[in-house]
Amino acid sequence: MMKRLCALRRWLRGLEPRVRNHLENSPFAGLQPWLERRALFRFQRQPLARGVAAGLFCGLIPGPLQIPGTLAVCAWLRGNVVAxxxxxxxTNPLTTVPLYVLAFQMGALVMPGEQSLPAWNPNGGGFSVEAMGGWMQALGIPLLVGLPTLGLTFAALGYALVHVVWLVPALQRKRRWQKLRVMLSGPHA
Structure with missing residues (x-):
């Protein structure tokens, strides 16, 4: 497990020079000082954690606005845009409905009063974009409250997970050094 985490960290650190090289040879080369100040392409713990948090939060934005929203939030928070x-x-067509149901449930917990999940009621008997849109509208205010709540929850968990994954190899190295120090100090009198 530790070897995989160390390999992941090395791979992420190896991405930074390649991304910078591509950026220098692109039409966006003039933006590089602005991008550097905001750490948008740094593959270090803090920018990666912020980028993952921004992506997890903005992943619940409907449709094609997820990536532009993530770019804006990463620029604001100085997070890694790739992460x-x-x-x-x-979020994809298979996970949207379960995520929206979870968001509705979270919104129902936060809102006062009794909130009940509307039943899926497609007119043609199958799945369609119109039926999905009608069902999402029926979810109403609990969904509007639950989406940012769920997004913030995912963002906080993702941020913490990146820090944990990043620090696990360092903590394991520290334990190995402590064991080695105890072994080298010899028997205690």
Missing amino acids: GGVATLY
Whole structure:
């Protein structure tokens, strides 16, 4: 497990020079000082954690606005845009309905009063974009309250997970050094 985490960290650190090289040879080369100040392409712990958090939060934005929203939030929070863009991929046609049901449930917990999940009622008997849109409208205010609540929850968990994954190899190295120090100090009198 530790070897995989160390390999992941090395791979992420190896991405930074390649991304910078592509940026220098692109039409966006003039933006590089602005991008550098905002750490948008740094593959270090803090920018990666912020980027993942931004992507997980913006992943719940409907439709094609997820990536532009993630880019804006990453620029604001100084997060890694590559990590943010990849983190938005948890939402797709297969996960949208379960995520919206979870968001509705979270919104119902936060809102006062009794909230009940509307039943799926497609007119043609199957799945269609119109039926999905009607069902989402029926979810109403609990969904509007639940989406940012769920997004903030995912963002906080993603931020913490990146820090944990990043620090696990360092903590394991520290334990190995402590064991080695105890072994080298010899028997205690």
